[in-house]
Every structure is written in C-alpha cells, then in structure tokens.
Amino acid sequence: MKPANETFSSCGTTVFEVFSRLAVEAGAINLGQGFPDDRGPPDVLAEAVRALRDDSNQYPSMMGLPALRQAVARHGQRFYGLEVDWQTEVMVTSGATEALAACLLGLIRPGDEVVLFEPLYDSYWPIIRLAGGIPRLVTLRPPDWGFDRAGLAAAFSPRTKLVLVNDPLNPAAKVFTADELGLIAEFVLAHDAYVVCDEVYEHLVFDGRRHIPLITWPGLRDRCLKIGSAGKTFSLTGWKVGYVTGAPALLQPVARAHQFLTFTTPPNLQSAVAFGLAKDDSYFTGLAAGMQAKRDRLAAGLVAAGLTVLPSAGSYFLIADTRATGFTGDDVAFCRSLTVEARVAAIPVSAFYASAPLSGCIRFCFCKSDAVLDEAVARLIRHFTGR
Numbered sequence: 001m002k003p004a005n006e007t008f009s010s011c012g013t014t015v016f017e018v019f020s021r022l023a024v025e026a027g028a029i030n031l032g033q034g035f036p037d038d039r040g041p042p043d044v045l046a047e048a049v050r051a052l053r054d055d056s057n058q059y060p061s062m063m064g065l066p067a068l069r070q071a072v073a074r075h076g077q078r079f080y081g082l083e084v085d086w087q088t089e090v091m092v093t094s095g096a097t098e099a100l101a102a103c104l105l106g107l108i109r110p111g112d113e114v115v116l117f118e119p120l121y122d123s124y125w126p127i128i129r130l131a132g133g134i135p136r137l138v139t140l141r142p143p144d145w146g147f148d149r150a151g152l153a154a155a156f157s158p159r160t161k162l163v164l165v166n167d168p169l170n171p172a173a174k175v176f177t178a179d180e181l182g183l184i185a186e187f188v189l190a191h192d193a194y195v196v197c198d199e200v201y202e203h204l205v206f207d208g209r210r211h212i213p214l215i216t217w218p219g220l221r222d223r224c225l226k227i228g229s230a231g232k233t234f235s236l237t238g239w240k241v242g243y244v245t246g247a248p249a250l251l252q253p254v255a256r257a258h259q260f261l262t263f264t265t266p267p268n269l270q271s272a273v274a275f276g277l278a279k280d281d282s283y284f285t286g287l288a289a290g291m292q293a294k295r296d297r298l299a300a301g302l303v304a305a306g307l308t309v310l311p312s313a314g315s316y317f318l319i320a321d322t323r324a325t326g327f328t329g330d331d332v333a334f335c336r337s338l339t340v341e342a343r344v345a346a347i348p349v350s351a352f353y354a355s356a357p358l359s360g361c362i363r364f365c366f367c368k369s370d371a372v373l374d375e376a377v378a379r380l381i382r383h384f385t386g387r
Helices: 015-027 042-054 068-082 096-107 124-130 150-155 178-190 248-258 267-277 281-304 331-344 370-385
Strands: 089-092 111-119 133-137 160-166 196-197 224-229 242-246 317-321 361-365
Touching: 015 331, 068 224, 068 242, 068 267, 089 248, 096 160, 096 196, 096 224, 096 248, 096 370, 111 150, 124 133, 124 224, 133 150, 133 224, 150 178, 160 178, 160 242, 178 248, 178 361, 196 370, 224 248, 242 248, 281 317, 281 331, 281 370
Parallel strands: 111 133, 111 160, 160 196, 196 224
Antiparallel strands: 089 242, 224 242, 317 361
C-alpha cells in the first residue's frame, strides 16, 4: 500500500495517551495528563446551558461570536493594558492547539526556520514540519531552565521566520523573566521575525510573579500572535475554546488557515467563555492561589517520598528528579514502573525534547482534588519507603 503522510505517521501515539492507557490498565492515579478534576465555575456552566437552550445553534462567524471577541479584547486591556480592536484583531478557535496550527500553517512557508525552546509541547514539532518549516532549537536544562545570548544566537539565522514561546512553559513550569523576554525581543527585531505566543497558562503563575505577554513589549505589537485558552483559565479543557489576538495584517493569514481547519466553535461555549472572562478579579487571583496550594501540597508529598522537586513557577506541573531513588533505567522506564508498581502515572520529560533528550526527570500534574493528590502521595511513599 502507498504510505501515509510521514509527518504524522512517524510520530507514533502521543505520550499522554500511552501513559493514560497504562494508568487505566494498572488502576493507577493519573497525574500525567493535564486536566483538572473539578467541573469548572458553576456560573460559567450555567451560561453554556442557557445559551444552548435559548440562543442560535447554527454556524457562527468563523472569526467567533462578537460577544467573545469583545470579551477577549477587554481581557487584554484589563490585565495587560493592551488596546485591541475586537473586529480586526481577535479570532476564536477550537482550542489553543487549533490556534497554534492556524498560526503556524498561516505564517510558515517551506524552508522558513522556526526557533523553539525545548522541552516543548509535543504538537509544535509536527505542525511546523507539516507547514514545511525547519525547527531550530534552544535547549533548556534543569534546574533553572535558563538560556543565554549565545544559545539564542545559535538558533537564529537570516531564514528565521518566527519564534514560538510557551510562557508559562509546559512541561518545565518555567515563567520567562523580563530579561529573557527582552533578549527574545531583541533577536526578533534584529531578524525581522514574528512571535507566536502560547500563553494558555497566563493566569496560572505563582509566588507573586507577573505574566508579561510579549505582545506588550516595545516594538512587538505588530509582530506577535497571542494565544489564550478558556480550557486552562476556567478548568474546562474539554470545551476546546481558544482565542488569538494579533495585528490585522498578521491575523489575516491565520484566519485563512483557520477557515479550513475547524472553521468555527460551538456558539454556546463561546457565549459562556465571554461571560467567564468578565468575572471579577477574585476569580482569577483565586485560581492561581488554589493551584499554588495544590503545587505545594504535591511537592511536599514528593519530597517525603524521596524525590527531588524542581521549582514550579507556573502552569499545572511539577518536575521531579528521580536520580536519588537509585533507579537505573531511563525516565520512560521509570514512569512505566511507577504506573504499574506504585499505581501513580507521570510523564517522562524526555518526551518533550526533540534533539537532546533529558533523562532522569518526570512530570507530575497537580490540578487534581486534594484527596486524589493525597492518595497519590501515600502510594508513592509506600512504594519508595515501605511506610
């Protein structure tokens, strides 16, 4: 038989699916895949039900409901002082992954180079390849996940088309500093490049840190596409509602790609997200505070189990260094053993590297109920200490 498209057929099954299946088979607690346990804000759910019952369920505009586009524009002004024309600078997508696909397919031409920071979310690489782009990697290593001018300079060239920045960064739970963002901005401007900003965890930053969207950086307003996610902001990952903000000339080719991907998104969910983005500040600060408490709860338990926990500045995730346990295999083998024997599932961090895999680190997700986190910790302590 004739072969399928090699870009995707060579990828295999995503690591999240592999370990989620294994978790089900083993009866394990799944701290691998990043989705919360709770049902989301009741008032946002109620608005989705109301809109489903009372409003139109036919195709909305491919750009999104005006109510949601206006809400995204107000959100940008409210939190970041960003002035946005909702009619020309905001588009709704079926999740942030579709937003990423539309941005990358809309902007990349064959042979264009794309600068990426690894560890990286696993959808970036195949989408860039599908568009004909050439990834150029800046490798981040624990414990600080930092980079320097020399590392960035090695990734840029005259063929650089864009940079993809995930901030906060999954899986490393890194929040980029102002100095790092400034360095990225310097190289973007010097190379006449664009930036696609995956900011789905923008409201999940901890310990008094502040999220700084690159689109607000001097000189970058017309060069950035900012991607947000209702799934992460409202703990409703199954809704798959995302949004892109960017200058009209930059958003236009992205919209052309979007129209041939999903075209539009369920209107009742759009109405509910518009309602949610108008919630008062206490919701957004409470979301971050609640997740920070869960981070601390799981971190303390992992330390008690004998694992070394790395800092988590934002997102849903904690990275643990497994080398102190004495396990002699790689991180994939460690996670398989953990899932089957301890009955707690995590994700090997090597799965997020495209060039030089890192072994010895695994990723835990803490956006679960306290009872689930406590039971997972109890199982890990029994597994590693016998207590």
